[in-house]
Amino acid sequence: MNKIIIAIDGFSSTGKSTIAKQLAKKLNYIYVDTGAMYRAVTYFALENNLIGDDFFKEDALVNKLEEISINFKFNKDAGFAEVYLNGENIEAAIRTLRVSKFVSPVATLSAVRRKLVEQQQLMGKDKGIVMDGRDIGTVVFPDAELKIFMTASAETRAKRRYKELLDRGHKLSYDDVLENVTTRDHIDSTREDSPLIKADDAIEIDNSDLSIEEQLNRLVAFAEELISR
Ligand code: DC
Numbered sequence: 001m002n003k004i005i006i007a008i009d010g011f012s013s014t015g016k017s018t019i020a021k022q023l024a025k026k027l028n029y030i031y032v033d034t035g036a037m038y039r040a041v042t043y044f045a046l047e048n049n050l051i052g053d054d055f056f057k058e059d060a061l062v063n064k065l066e067e068i069s070i071n072f073k074f075n076k077d078a079g080f081a082e083v084y085l086n087g088e089n090i091e092a093a094i095r096t097l098r099v100s101k102f103v104s105p106v107a108t109l110s111a112v113r114r115k116l117v118e119q120q121q122l123m124g125k126d127k128g129i130v131m132d133g134r135d136i137g138t139v140v141f142p143d144a145e146l147k148i149f150m151t152a153s154a155e156t157r158a159k160r161r162y163k164e165l166l167d168r169g170h171k172l173s174y175d176d177v178l179e180n181v182t183t184r185d186h187i188d189s190t191r192e193d194s195p196l197i198k199a200d201d202a203i204e205i206d207n208s209d210l211s212i213e214e215q216l217n218r219l220v221a222f223a224e225e226l227i228s229r
Contacts, residue, residue, distance in 0.1 A: 003127035007136035010150030012184045013157035016132040024130040034133035036083040039094035040070045042103040062111040104187035137199035147202035156208045
């Protein structure tokens with residue numbers, strides 16, 4: 001069976017991972033959440049006091065990169081692969097607003113990106129993979145057979161993220177979530193190394209008014225057409 005690489009990029013909280021996970025399941029492909037890898041490095045930086053409200057020890061973080069080992073292990077009950085940092089399951093710990101606040105500055109560092117991109121390219125070497133992030137179709141897999149670029153208004157995305165965090169028991173304000181979403185959009189799309197941009201050959205989907213089922217149906221149709229070629 002012809003296997004392909006599916007790259008899904010887009011702004012924060014566009015629902016990329018929800019769709020990517022379901023698409024991977026439907027095609028029996030591996031799913032990789034690259035945002036979780038940048039979050040893992042950020043979690044490490046926070047735990048080691050390398051980043052905080054008014055400081056960022058960039059060189060110290062870069063020097064410690066070789067101490068960071070990130071893996072994914074499939075959790076049957078959850079139905080997806082959870083992220084581990086040096087053997088510790090940090091899947092829940094990286095989904096806080098605190099990690100979200102510091103992840104974009106960490107993701108601007110070229111040394112961090114080089115390390116993670118190399119690991120991502122290895123994970124996709126046998127194809128049969130759905131990977132989501134910001135630079136998958138432009139940098140990680142510029143030759144991916146299917147590239148999707150997801151968008152939605154900042155308010156729609158902040159509302160979704162706010163509800164998700166509330167459901168998980170976090171106490172926070174909608175305004176803080178909206179502020180985080182717009183700040184990350186700005187940093188992610190203006191950074192020098194691998195900024196978030198739509199690849200020329202990506203299909204853009206604005207999902208502000210699309211249900212998850214509608215999005216999934218579209219992506220499955222695109223993927224099956226390419227696989228059957
Ligand atoms: O998808 P996410 O919100 O979990 O991603 C967290 C941050 O990681 C995002 O604000 C930018 C960074 N990121 C990146 O720079 N490149 C990727 N391929 C994935 C995420």
